[in-house]
Amino acid sequence: DTAVSQTPKYLVTQMGNDKSIKCEQNLGHDTMYWYKQDSKKFLKIMFSYNNKELIINETVPNRFSPKSPDKAHLNLHINSLELGDSAVYFCASSQVAGPNQPQHFGDGTRLSIL
Amino acid sequence: AQSVSQHNHHVILSEAASLELGCNYSYGGTVNLFWYVQYPGQHLQLLLKYFSGDPLVKGIKGFEAEFIKSKFSFNLRKPSVQWSDTAEYFCAVGGSQGNLIFGKGTKLSVKP
Numbered sequence: 182d183t184a185v186s187q188t189p190k191y192l193v194t195q196m197g198n199d200k201s202i203k204c205e206q207n208l209g210h211d212t213m214y215w216y217k218q219d220s221k222k223f224l225k226i227m228f229s230y231n232n233k234e235l236i237i238n239e240t241v242p243n244r245f246s247p248k249s250p251d252k253a254h255l256n257l258h259i260n261s262l263e264l265g266d267s268a269v270y271f272c273a274s275s276q277v278a279g280p281n282q283p284q285h286f287g288d289g290t291r292l293s294i295l
Numbered sequence: 296a297q298s299v300s301q302h303n304h305h306v307i308l309s310e311a312a313s314l315e316l317g318c319n320y321s322y323g324g325t326v327n328l329f330w331y332v333q334y335p336g337q338h339l340q341l342l343l344k345y346f347s348g349d350p351l352v353k354g355i356k357g358f359e360a361e362f363i364k365s366k367f368s369f370n371l372r373k374p375s376v377q378w379s380d381t382a383e384y385f386c387a388v389g390g391s392q393g394n395l396i397f398g399k400g401t402k403l404s405v406k407p
Contacts, residue, residue, distance in 0.1 A: 185338075212393055222333075222383055222402075226394040237392050271338065273395075280389030281327040281346045286338040 184208050187272050187287035194262060195295050202257045202290045204272030210285075212236075212278040213255035215247060218269040218289070227270075230255055231278045259292075267294045297322045297388050301398035308376055309406050316371040316401050318360075318386030327389035328369045330360055333400075334382045342384075345369065356380070378407045 185206045194200055206213060214237075215227040229237035230249040244260045255272060269289045275282035302317040320326055330342040343354025350362040360371045369386060383402050387395040 214394060216395075222400045224339075224385065224395075224397040224400075226390075226396075229392065229394055231393075237394055273339075275393060278393035280391055280393060281344075282389065282393055283329065283341050283344055284395060286340075288338045 185272055185274055185285050185287040187270075187290050189290060190288060191291050191293075193293045193295065196262055196264060198262050199258070199260045200262060200292070201259070202270055202272075202292075204255045204257070204287060206253055206272075206274040206285070208274055208276075208285060209253075210274040210276050211252055212275045212282070213249065213252070214273040214275075214284065215255065215257050216271045216273060218271060220268070224271070228255075228257075229278065236278060262292075262294050264294050267292060297390060297396050299386050299388050299396055299398035301384075301386055301401050303401045304399075305402045305404070307404045307406065310378055311375050312405075314371070314373040314376050314380070314403070316384055316386075316403070318369045318371065318398060319367050320369065320386075320388045321367070322388065328360075328362060329387045329389070329395065330354065330358070330369075330371050331385045331387060331397075332382045333385065339385065342371070376403070376405050378405045381405045 212231045214229045228247040233249045272287040273284040275284045298321040300319045328345045331339040345352045386398040
């Protein structure tokens, strides 16, 4: 009965590879997010989708491509992985998109690039 | 652009000590403020939130925060910490498009 679930939890891969992280929420929320947490624990928004439509796209390299097949899923595909992509990636969801909406977070995916 | 500052990088306390973690935000208009906690190896959990009304907000696990508009502050407090409160604490403001804008976090270590 996990509210926001991400897979995989750990991802270890080599530079140059392509990988995907999946996220699903069973809360019936309209809005989903991807955040990146760096080695100093700083969290920053990458993307946000509302009802399958992209509403936030921060200055993220275009090697990162989010995809939302339906409002319960938001996947993140990363091409040509680089050392600097090593981080923990958190998926989150909120009922609707708005500044007063609490967000529910997944457990994170720890991506390590060798 | 909105931003959030957390002054304390690492706070070390003994059990039963009182806690206050500082948070300041930059935006002068209507703000929506949050405190999240991240226990070691876990996801972020909402501790409390402030949108309007009573500036003293009570959250889960005995935490509270006070919104002081004149100081642009939203400090987190707990009268008596426990070892299980050891975690990373993040203050955040709600962005106009719904994203959260986080401070850099404060690591709290509670000695038993």
